[in-house]
Amino acid sequence: MTILNPTNINQNVRNLEYAVRGPLVTRALELAKELNNGAEKPFKSVIRANIGDCHAMQQKPLTFFRQIISCATYPSMLDNPDIPEDVKERVNSLLDACGGRSVGAYSESCGLEIVRRHCADYIKQRDKLDQDVDWQNIFLTTGASEVVKVTMSLVNQSSNGKPVGVMIPIPQYPLYSATLCELGMHQVNYYLNEQENWSLNVEELERAYGEAEDQCEIKVIVVINPGNPTGAVLSKRNIIEVVEFAQRHNIMILADEVYQHNIWAEGASFTSFRSAMAEINAKLELVSMMSASKGYMGECGLRGGYGELYNFPLDVRAILYKLLSARLCCSVLGQITMSCVVKPPKIGDPSYEKYEAETKQVLSNLKSKAKLVADTFNSIEGMQCNEVAGAMYAFPRLSLPKKAIDEALAKNQQPDFFYAWQLLESTGVCIVPGSGFGQAPNTYHFRTTILPPPDVFQDMMNRMKSFHQQFLARYS
Amino acid sequence: MTILNPTNINQNVRNLEYAVRGPLVTRALELAKELNNGAEKPFKSVIRANIGDCHAMQQKPLTFFRQIISCATYPSMLDNPDIPEDVKERVNSLLDACGGRSVGAYSESCGLEIVRRHCADYIKQRDKLDQDVDWQNIFLTTGASEVVKVTMSLVNQSSNGKPVGVMIPIPQYPLYSATLCELGMHQVNYYLNEQENWSLNVEELERAYGEAEDQCEIKVIVVINPGNPTGAVLSKRNIIEVVEFAQRHNIMILADEVYQHNIWAEGASFTSFRSAMAEINAKLELVSMMSASKGYMGECGLRGGYGELYNFPLDVRAILYKLLSARLCCSVLGQITMSCVVKPPKIGDPSYEKYEAETKQVLSNLKSKAKLVADTFNSIEGMQCNEVAGAMYAFPRLSLPKKAIDEALAKNQQPDFFYAWQLLESTGVCIVPGSGFGQAPNTYHFRTTILPPPDVFQDMMNRMKSFHQQFLARYS
Structure with missing residues (x-):
C-alpha cells in the first residue's frame, strides 16, 4: 500500500x-x-x-551567441585573440551587471536590468516606435512557457464561483491546454478557419465567447502569431479585430509571438499586438512573449525567454513580479542568450559578417x-x-x-x-x-x-x- | 478603468x-x-x-565547473591546450548525449540521461549503498525550487473538501509558505526547539498534526536539513523519528537537503532521509532535493537542481514526469552544472588538485x-x-x-x-x-x-x- x-x-x-x-x-x-x-x-x-x-x-548554433555565453561563463577566454572585440565588450557589460561579475550569482527576479533594457530597445526598433519602451515592463523567464504559466496563475480567480475561462485557438500549442488543465481553468475553444489558410475570424470568436459565457468567467484570449501548429501569419487588420473583440468583452490578451522572426510567405510580415494596439490607442492589458528557442537561433536548451506587460496597472505588475521572486530568477545564461537574440551584431561590428552569413543560411533553408x-x-x-x-x-x-x-x-x-x-x-x-x-x-x-x-x-x-x-x- | x-x-x-x-x-x-x-x-x-x-x-567559481560549461557551449575551445583532458572527456560525453551535440537542443523532460545517471551514482556513493540507485527516479530541475513546486502541485488534492495540509518547520525557508499560499494549500506549522539548538521534536510534530487535523487533510511533511534559516544539522536518530512519525500518519516526506555539503560543527555529519529510511526499511514516499546553488560551488545563477523520488509508485512517477514534460526541460547548462556537482574530479584526474584546493578554500572560509x-x-x-x-x-x-x-x-x-x-x-x-x-x-x-x-x-x-x-x- x-x-x-x-x-x-x-x-x-x-x-x-x-x-x-x-x-x-x-x-x-x-x-x-x-x-x-x-x-x-x-x-x-x-x-x-x-x-x-x-x-x-x-542546425548549427550561431557563433556570436556561443562566444558570448562561453566567455561570460569562463572569462579567462576573453584573453583569446580569436574572440572579436564586440563579443568582449558585450561580455564585459553583462558581467558588470552580475553580482561578483559571475553568471553564478542570482539576478534580480525579473532578470538582469541590462538585458531587460536590451529587450526594450529591441521592441522599440521592431515596432518603429518614437517613444522608449519601459524596460521595467519586461521580465525574463525560463523559455516562453513560464510566461504562460505565471500569467494564467495571476488571473486565475473568478467572481462568480465558475472557473476562469481562457479562449485559445484550435488547433493550439498544447502548452495552453496543459496549463489550463493543471490550474483548473476552463478552456474555451475558438476554431481557426482551415479553408482560409487558418485565418482568425471574429464571428467565430463571438460564437465561442457566447457559447461559453454561462460555464465560466472569460478573462483571457490567447493568440499565437505566427501560428503553431498552423504556420499562418495574421494581418494587421486581423489583429486589430481581435483587439477590438477583447475590448468589447473586457478581457486581456496573451500574445504568443515566439515565431516573430520566422516569416516565409511573400508579402507577409510580422505585426506585433503591441504595435496594433498602439495604433488604435487600445488600453487593455496585453502580455506578449518571446523566446530564444525559435527564430534562427534555436537555442531551446538554454531556456531563454521574456514577457512584456503592456497597459498593466503598476500594482498588478508588482504582484506578478512578487510571484516571480519566489522562484528567485531564471538561468542567467538563458538571460544572456536573450540579450544576444534582441541585440545581435550591427553592420560594422567585427562579428557582423559571420553572424549575417550564418543567420541567412538558416533562414533560407x-x-x-x-x-x-x-x-x-x-x-x-x-x-x-x-x-x-x-x-x-x-x-x-x-x-x-x-x-x-x-x-x-x-x-x-x-x-x-x-x-x-x-x-x-x-x-x-x-x-x-x-x-x-x-x-x-x-x-x-x-x-x-x-x-x-x-x-x-x-x-x-x-x-x-x-x-x-x-x-x-x-x-x- | x-x-x-x-x-x-x-x-x-x-x-x-x-x-x-x-x-x-x-x-x-x-x-x-x-x-x-x-x-x-x-x-x-x-x-x-x-x-x-x-x-x-x-566567492570564486570553481575552474573545473566553468571550463566544462564553457567548452560544452563553444566546443572550439576544446582545442585549447590549457583545457585539461578530464574536462575534454566530460564535455564530449555530455555533448554526445545532447541532440545534434548542442546544449541548445532540448533534453528529455527529466533531463539528460547521462546526468541523471551521474546523480544516481553520487547518491549511491554518498549513502554507501550496495545497490545501484535507479537513475529513472531522478529528475533535473530549474534549481531545487522547482522540485518543491511540482511536488506540491502533484499532491494537491484532498478527499474531504478541506485543503491539503503540508507540515513545515518554523522557522522555514519562505519558498514553502509562498508555494503553499499560491496553490491554496494549508500550512501546518511545527516549531523547532530554539532552546535545544533548533532541534526537531516528535512531540511537537504530533501536537501540530493533531491541532491541524480538523482543518485540512495533511499529506506531506517538509524537513530542511541542514536547516535554513536555523543552521541546525539533524542526527540520524532524529531523522528516523520523523520517518516513523510520517509512517504513523501515512504522509509523504519532502526532504530539502540542498545544504548537504555544508556541515561545520565538529562531530556533525549529514544523514540523508533516503539512507535513514533504507536502514529501517521504511516504505513511504520521499522526495529529496539537491541544488547546484549551495555547497561550495554556489552556482545560483545557473539554476541547476534535482529531485529524487524514493518508494514512488511507477504510475504516480509517470504522472509527475508528464507534468514536467509540459515545461519541456530545464536549462541544459544547469543540468551540466549538476553533473559537475555530483561528479567532481577524482584523485589522479588532471583537474583534481586545483579543484581540491579551490573547494577547501571555500569550505574553510x-x-x-x-x-x-x-x-x-x-x-x-x-x-x-x-x-x-x-x-x-x-x-x-x-x-x-x-x-x-x-x-x-x-x-x-x-x-x-x-x-x-x-x-x-x-x-x-x-x-x-x-x-x-x-x-x-x-x-x-x-x-x-x-x-x-x-x-x-x-x-x-x-x-x-x-x-x-x-x-x-x-x-x-
Whole structure:
C-alpha cells in the first residue's frame, strides 16, 4: 500500500496532456535505440519531426551567441585573440551587471536590468516606435512557457464561483491546454478557419465567447502569431479585430509571438499586438512573449525567454513580479542568450559578417523547406496543406479511409494517432497527430516540423508519401 | 478603468510573501545606487547578507565547473591546450548525449540521461549503498525550487473538501509558505526547539498534526536539513523519528537537503532521509532535493537542481514526469552544472588538485565564519545565537526593548522588520527579519548569511554590534 496513487493525487495533473512529448515520442526514442543495437527495421534512421528543436536537427548554433555565453561563463577566454572585440565588450557589460561579475550569482527576479533594457530597445526598433519602451515592463523567464504559466496563475480567480475561462485557438500549442488543465481553468475553444489558410475570424470568436459565457468567467484570449501548429501569419487588420473583440468583452490578451522572426510567405510580415494596439490607442492589458528557442537561433536548451506587460496597472505588475521572486530568477545564461537574440551584431561590428552569413543560411533553408513541405503534401492524394507562411510547422489535413477510422476507434485510438503510429513503425518518421493540438470534429491532421536538414527532409517527404499511398491502398 | 486590479486577480498570488526578496532588499539596492551616485550615508558600502548568493559575495567559481560549461557551449575551445583532458572527456560525453551535440537542443523532460545517471551514482556513493540507485527516479530541475513546486502541485488534492495540509518547520525557508499560499494549500506549522539548538521534536510534530487535523487533510511533511534559516544539522536518530512519525500518519516526506555539503560543527555529519529510511526499511514516499546553488560551488545563477523520488509508485512517477514534460526541460547548462556537482574530479584526474584546493578554500572560509558569527552575536547584549552547525545562515534571537516594540507596532511594522530596516539605513547591512521565516509568538530574530568575504564579514559584525548597542541605548 502506497500513500500516493493515481486517484488520490491532483486529478488536474493526472488529466493534463502534452502530445508533443507523448507516447509517440517515447516510442521513437525506443526505435532509435533498437536501430543502434542492430535491430532490423524497414528504415535506417528515426526522423524526429515532432518538436521545434532546431539544434537536434543539426542546425548549427550561431557563433556570436556561443562566444558570448562561453566567455561570460569562463572569462579567462576573453584573453583569446580569436574572440572579436564586440563579443568582449558585450561580455564585459553583462558581467558588470552580475553580482561578483559571475553568471553564478542570482539576478534580480525579473532578470538582469541590462538585458531587460536590451529587450526594450529591441521592441522599440521592431515596432518603429518614437517613444522608449519601459524596460521595467519586461521580465525574463525560463523559455516562453513560464510566461504562460505565471500569467494564467495571476488571473486565475473568478467572481462568480465558475472557473476562469481562457479562449485559445484550435488547433493550439498544447502548452495552453496543459496549463489550463493543471490550474483548473476552463478552456474555451475558438476554431481557426482551415479553408482560409487558418485565418482568425471574429464571428467565430463571438460564437465561442457566447457559447461559453454561462460555464465560466472569460478573462483571457490567447493568440499565437505566427501560428503553431498552423504556420499562418495574421494581418494587421486581423489583429486589430481581435483587439477590438477583447475590448468589447473586457478581457486581456496573451500574445504568443515566439515565431516573430520566422516569416516565409511573400508579402507577409510580422505585426506585433503591441504595435496594433498602439495604433488604435487600445488600453487593455496585453502580455506578449518571446523566446530564444525559435527564430534562427534555436537555442531551446538554454531556456531563454521574456514577457512584456503592456497597459498593466503598476500594482498588478508588482504582484506578478512578487510571484516571480519566489522562484528567485531564471538561468542567467538563458538571460544572456536573450540579450544576444534582441541585440545581435550591427553592420560594422567585427562579428557582423559571420553572424549575417550564418543567420541567412538558416533562414533560407527554412524558407525553402516551408515551400517544399506544402507542395509535397498537396501532391499526395488524400492530403491537403495550407501555405506555411510562418513558424516552423505544417499542419496538413488527412482524408482517412473509413476502414482506417473504424479500425482505430475499435482500438480506442484517435484515427490520426493510429495513422501517426503506423507511420512511425513503418518509416521511422515521428510526427504529432492533430488530436494533440485540437481540430474540428471529424477532421484529422498531423503536425510536422520543417527542421530536419534539407537532405533528411527530402528523405522524410519521400518516406511519408510512399507510406501514405500504402496506407490508402491498405484501408480503401 | 483597467481589466485587472489587485482585487480581481488570484488572491493567493496577491497574498503570498517572499521576504528574502522583500522591501528591505529593494531598499538595499536603492541605497547602493545612491552611494554610487555620491550620496552621503553613515556607511561606505551596502553589505547584502539577505540571500545565499555565494558569487555575489565574491566567492570564486570553481575552474573545473566553468571550463566544462564553457567548452560544452563553444566546443572550439576544446582545442585549447590549457583545457585539461578530464574536462575534454566530460564535455564530449555530455555533448554526445545532447541532440545534434548542442546544449541548445532540448533534453528529455527529466533531463539528460547521462546526468541523471551521474546523480544516481553520487547518491549511491554518498549513502554507501550496495545497490545501484535507479537513475529513472531522478529528475533535473530549474534549481531545487522547482522540485518543491511540482511536488506540491502533484499532491494537491484532498478527499474531504478541506485543503491539503503540508507540515513545515518554523522557522522555514519562505519558498514553502509562498508555494503553499499560491496553490491554496494549508500550512501546518511545527516549531523547532530554539532552546535545544533548533532541534526537531516528535512531540511537537504530533501536537501540530493533531491541532491541524480538523482543518485540512495533511499529506506531506517538509524537513530542511541542514536547516535554513536555523543552521541546525539533524542526527540520524532524529531523522528516523520523523520517518516513523510520517509512517504513523501515512504522509509523504519532502526532504530539502540542498545544504548537504555544508556541515561545520565538529562531530556533525549529514544523514540523508533516503539512507535513514533504507536502514529501517521504511516504505513511504520521499522526495529529496539537491541544488547546484549551495555547497561550495554556489552556482545560483545557473539554476541547476534535482529531485529524487524514493518508494514512488511507477504510475504516480509517470504522472509527475508528464507534468514536467509540459515545461519541456530545464536549462541544459544547469543540468551540466549538476553533473559537475555530483561528479567532481577524482584523485589522479588532471583537474583534481586545483579543484581540491579551490573547494577547501571555500569550505574553510565558511567554517570559520560559521564560528565567528555565533561567537560575535553571543557576545552582544540582547542577542542569542545557536551554533551554526551547517548551511550558510545564522538565525539569532533578539531581545528587543519594549519601547522599540511599541514604536514598531504603532507604525504597523513587525518589530524585527523595524529593527532590520534601521540596521540597513544606519549601517548598510541587509538582513532578513525573522518574521519572514516564521518564529514563535513574541520572539524576534533575523537571518544573516555567512557569505561575505572574511574582511567584509568582520566589518559587518562590527557594524551590527555597534548598531545594536546604539539601538538598545536609544530604546531602553
